[in-house]
Amino acid sequence: MSSRKLNLLVWVGALLCGSVAGSVSAGEVNAAVAANFTAPMQQIAALFQKESGNTVKLSFGSSGKFYSQIKEGAPFDVILAADEAIPQRLEQEGLAIAHSSFVYAQGKLVLWSAQPGLVDAKGAVLGKGNFNKLAYADPKLAPYGLAAQETLQSMKLWDKVQSKMVTGESIGQTYQFAATGNADLAFIALSQITKDGKVTEGSWWLVPSNLYSPIRQSAVQLSGAKDKAAAQAFLTFLKSAKVAAVIRSFGYELP
Amino acid sequence: MNEIRAQFSLQRDGFRLDASFSAPAVGVTALFGSSGSGKTTLLRCIAGLERAQGSLQVKGELWQDKTTFLPTHKRPLGYVFQEASLFTHLSVRANLEYGLKRTPITERKVPPEQVIEWLGLSRLIERGDPAKLSGGERQRVAIGRALLTSPRILLMDEPLSALDTNSKQEILPYLERLHRELNIPVLYVSHAMDEVARLADHLVLLEKGCVIASGKLHETLARLDLPTAHYDDAGAVIEATVAQHDEKYHLTRLDFPGGSLWVGKMDHAPGSKVRARVLARDVSIATQQPHGSSISNILAARILEIRDEGPDKVSVKMMIGDSQVLLSRITRRSRDLLALSVGMDVFAQVKSVALMA
Amino acid sequence: MPQLAPDDLQAVWLTLKLASVTTILLLAVATPLAWWLAMSRQWYKGIVSALVALPLVIPPTVLGFYLLLLMGPHGVVGDLTTALNLGRLPFTFAGLVIGSVLFSMPFAVQPIQNAFEAIGRRPLEVAATLRAGAWDRFFSVALPLARPGFLTAMILAFAHTVGEFGVVLMLGGNIPGETRVLSVAIYNHVEAMEYASAHLLAGGMVLFSFLVLLSLYLAGGKLVKV
Numbered sequence: 001m002s003s004r005k006l007n008l009l010v011w012v013g014a015l016l017c018g019s020v021a022g023s024v025s026a027g028e029v030n031a032a033v034a035a036n037f038t039a040p041m042q043q044i045a046a047l048f049q050k051e052s053g054n055t056v057k058l059s060f061g062s063s064g065k066f067y068s069q070i071k072e073g074a075p076f077d078v079i080l081a082a083d084e085a086i087p088q089r090l091e092q093e094g095l096a097i098a099h100s101s102f103v104y105a106q107g108k109l110v111l112w113s114a115q116p117g118l119v120d121a122k123g124a125v126l127g128k129g130n131f132n133k134l135a136y137a138d139p140k141l142a143p144y145g146l147a148a149q150e151t152l153q154s155m156k157l158w159d160k161v162q163s164k165m166v167t168g169e170s171i172g173q174t175y176q177f178a179a180t181g182n183a184d185l186a187f188i189a190l191s192q193i194t195k196d197g198k199v200t201e202g203s204w205w206l207v208p209s210n211l212y213s214p215i216r217q218s219a220v221q222l223s224g225a226k227d228k229a230a231a232q233a234f235l236t237f238l239k240s241a242k243v244a245a246v247i248r249s250f251g252y253e254l255p
Numbered sequence: 256m257n258e259i260r261a262q263f264s265l266q267r268d269g270f271r272l273d274a275s276f277s278a279p280a281v282g283v284t285a286l287f288g289s290s291g292s293g294k295t296t297l298l299r300c301i302a303g304l305e306r307a308q309g310s311l312q313v314k315g316e317l318w319q320d321k322t323t324f325l326p327t328h329k330r331p332l333g334y335v336f337q338e339a340s341l342f343t344h345l346s347v348r349a350n351l352e353y354g355l356k357r358t359p360i361t362e363r364k365v366p367p368e369q370v371i372e373w374l375g376l377s378r379l380i381e382r383g384d385p386a387k388l389s390g391g392e393r394q395r396v397a398i399g400r401a402l403l404t405s406p407r408i409l410l411m412d413e414p415l416s417a418l419d420t421n422s423k424q425e426i427l428p429y430l431e432r433l434h435r436e437l438n439i440p441v442l443y444v445s446h447a448m449d450e451v452a453r454l455a456d457h458l459v460l461l462e463k464g465c466v467i468a469s470g471k472l473h474e475t476l477a478r479l480d481l482p483t484a485h486y487d488d489a490g491a492v493i494e495a496t497v498a499q500h501d502e503k504y505h506l507t508r509l510d511f512p513g514g515s516l517w518v519g520k521m522d523h524a525p526g527s528k529v530r531a532r533v534l535a536r537d538v539s540i541a542t543q544q545p546h547g548s549s550i551s552n553i554l555a556a557r558i559l560e561i562r563d564e565g566p567d568k569v570s571v572k573m574m575i576g577d578s579q580v581l582l583s584r585i586t587r588r589s590r591d592l593l594a595l596s597v598g599m600d601v602f603a604q605v606k607s608v609a610l611m612a
Numbered sequence: 613m614p615q616l617a618p619d620d621l622q623a624v625w626l627t628l629k630l631a632s633v634t635t636i637l638l639l640a641v642a643t644p645l646a647w648w649l650a651m652s653r654q655w656y657k658g659i660v661s662a663l664v665a666l667p668l669v670i671p672p673t674v675l676g677f678y679l680l681l682l683m684g685p686h687g688v689v690g691d692l693t694t695a696l697n698l699g700r701l702p703f704t705f706a707g708l709v710i711g712s713v714l715f716s717m718p719f720a721v722q723p724i725q726n727a728f729e730a731i732g733r734r735p736l737e738v739a740a741t742l743r744a745g746a747w748d749r750f751f752s753v754a755l756p757l758a759r760p761g762f763l764t765a766m767i768l769a770f771a772h773t774v775g776e777f778g779v780v781l782m783l784g785g786n787i788p789g790e791t792r793v794l795s796v797a798i799y800n801h802v803e804a805m806e807y808a809s810a811h812l813l814a815g816g817m818v819l820f821s822f823l824v825l826l827s828l829y830l831a832g833g834k835l836v837k838v
Contacts, residue, residue: 140800167785168785169781169803176680180681180684304740327741336737353744358743
């Protein structure tokens with residue numbers, strides 16, 4: 001091996017050791033975050049890092065996938081799930097610290113179209129049926145999908161629109177179907193189309209919250225991070241008023 | 256009209272073919288030249304396998320000119336490649352029948368049984384798989400396969416060059432027999448002088464993509480101005496008739512117009528036609544009838560031409576009788592000592608005769 | 613022994629249908645393409661080769677996303693299919709077939725192309741001198757000699773389509789009986805933490821793929837280059 005290559009290896013090794021060492025001393029939080037919470041989480045993490053000096057490593061994805069990975073020993077410290085069920089299940093199975101879960105944000109469902117003017121203020125478009133496809137997230141996989149199903153059932157339209165339904169595996173993909181125009185309508189999270197507290201594109205109907213069970217996005221500290229001060233500090237920070245303002249600006253409510 | 260007239264030009268990276276010739280559409284015409292002379296390319300142009308500029312007429316039929324280009328499969332020709340190239344996915348029989356099936360019934364002139372008999376193919380058909388045949392056997396099948404399409408002309412691209420000496424010796428008699436029995440003209444590409452001398456009637460000589468000579472075989476081979484005269488195995492071809500067998504000395508006498516030659520005893524019946532080759536290096540010259548020589552073939556000759564052959568040798572062309580030409584290669588010193596000159600009557604001493612059949 | 617739910621059974625059936633249709637279409641498209649690639653000396657042959665091989669390196673979800681854009685109302689293909697009164701392709705079986713054909717293209721083209729190249733020009737020239745026209749040569753010589761390549765192409769295209777996920781996920785919309793194929797069904801079972809059903813389907817798929825590849829190596833080991 002050439003000395004140059006050896007040099008490089010030593011450097012890479014040093015960097016790796018440094019990052020491991022850093023996670024012990026300076027405080028690092030590994031957070032698994034539901035995909036719908038991507039944008040607010042990036043801001044929150046930046047704020048937390050600035051205030052505490054701790055770093056947050058973010059992984060975004062579906063809560064179900066995170067659940068399977070955590071069961072198999074994935075090294076996450078906290079999970080910010082898209083629903084209440086998964087943190088509770090982790091607590092029951094001893095994978096999360098008992099009674100530590102709390103609702104960090106409450107999602108709001110919207111019916112959205114990329115076309116301006118297609119969706120009216122009362123969602124009557126659903127009953128009229130003048131649209132090609134209606135996209136929603138798989139209710140088995142995504143709480144927003146379940147909320148969409150409940151909404152349609154409350155409106156007694158569930159059977160009527162069946163033939164027009166297409167399913168995304170996540171609300172991210174559901175948004176994609178509508179954003180590319182392949183589905184005229186989609187049930188998605190308000191947070192997905194909110195930018196700086198405003199919705200700017202297309203047309204939408206904010207679904208009244210009495211039509212579906214609340215989407216209570218819960219966070220929990222995982223058992224593996226029991227003694228990790230940074231993880232505890234992060235969850236505390238998540239409940240602060242400053243963070244609440246950020247969360248609201250992305251179209252979520254707080255309980 | 257009974258002619259092949261070809262004129263082609265083709266530019267390929269680093270090689271240019273610019274060849275034109277005409278040859279009688281009877282017997283065997285050899286396209287002869289060293290490797291890289293363009294003889295195979297010329298043959299492929301004739302077959303339409305290469306798309307060259309030019310024109311081609313075969314027996315009065317137009318196959319190619321400025322506006323016409325008959326694709327290969329529309330040209331009634333047979334083609335035998337250097338390697339037999341039998342279809343490996345077909346049996347020997349199916350290989351033989353491949354072209355036959357595609358030949359309209361009205362155009363089938365060559366009886367399949369005849370070809371099978373001439374080429375000894377029935378045993379090969381029984382073996383089924385072409386992979387089970389030897390190189391020579393495969394080439395026999397390939398020749399048969401081409402003949403079964405009843406071609407108006409048979410193109411052969413060094414059909415023997417991929418074979419070992421034994422296979423060559425095995426297959427040559429088949430070729431000769433075909434030429435005798437079938438009235439199909441053959442264009443035969445070769446770089447082997449012995450094959451050409453044995454099989455060809457007409458010679459087209461190629462060098463660097465151009466035709467440098469074309470004519471009857473024995474006349475062309477006897478020309479001292481052509482590169483063939485410089486070859487180590489330059490020589491004359493003699494068409495002879497078996498005249499008489501001498502049982503006592505185990506010899507056979509061959510007669511040709513203007514003389515006769517004694518050769519080792521042959522199996523041929525008196526009256527058979529044979530072809531013999533006399534190499535220039537095997538012929539010496541005497542100004543007087545030699546006496547007390549061990550050489551038994553001494554022919555009266557007249558010198559037609561003398562040409563320098565390098566710093567030490569000369570080639571001498573002689574006429575035996577009215578039509579038979581003989582070549583001799585001797586040293587310049589001998590020429591000067593004997594004071595040989597054109598028109599002189601001399602005696603040619605033939606040390607050895609190569610029999611071609 | 614757990615039983616397959618009707619939904620899953622439907623997904624299995626749909627997957628086999630998708631793989632079969634895709635394979636047949638691929639053979640029809642890949643054969644002339646492979647032939648051209650094997651025989652052509654055009655300068656743009658390299659470009660075509662690279663395009664054909666592209667699905668080997670593009671992440672399937674990316675390919676799926678671009679197809680979604682192309683076939684959508686703002687896409688060229690979408691405009692075309694709408695103009696032809698065919699409707700739009702995303703969320704339809706036909707759309708999946710097109711996605712799968714593109715995605716598995718290199719797996720079909722390359723073995724066939726290799727087979728054609730291995731034959732070389734000589735057997736075709738021989739056939740031409742034996743009175744066989746171009747189509748005749750292709751069917752009586754090139755195709756039979758390239759058979760091992762076709763076998764490989766068919767098996768690979770079929771197996772690859774069965775295992776395909778990203779493109780289907782992006783393009784399909786998970787409609788039972790229309791676009792909900794096996795790989796998506798497995799994914800959904802895993803995501804929904806229905807591990808028993810996931811195991812059953814995934815195990816079956818692993819076994820199937822293994823058997824396909826095994827047959828490929830056993831039957832064609834000598835002839836087929838993968």
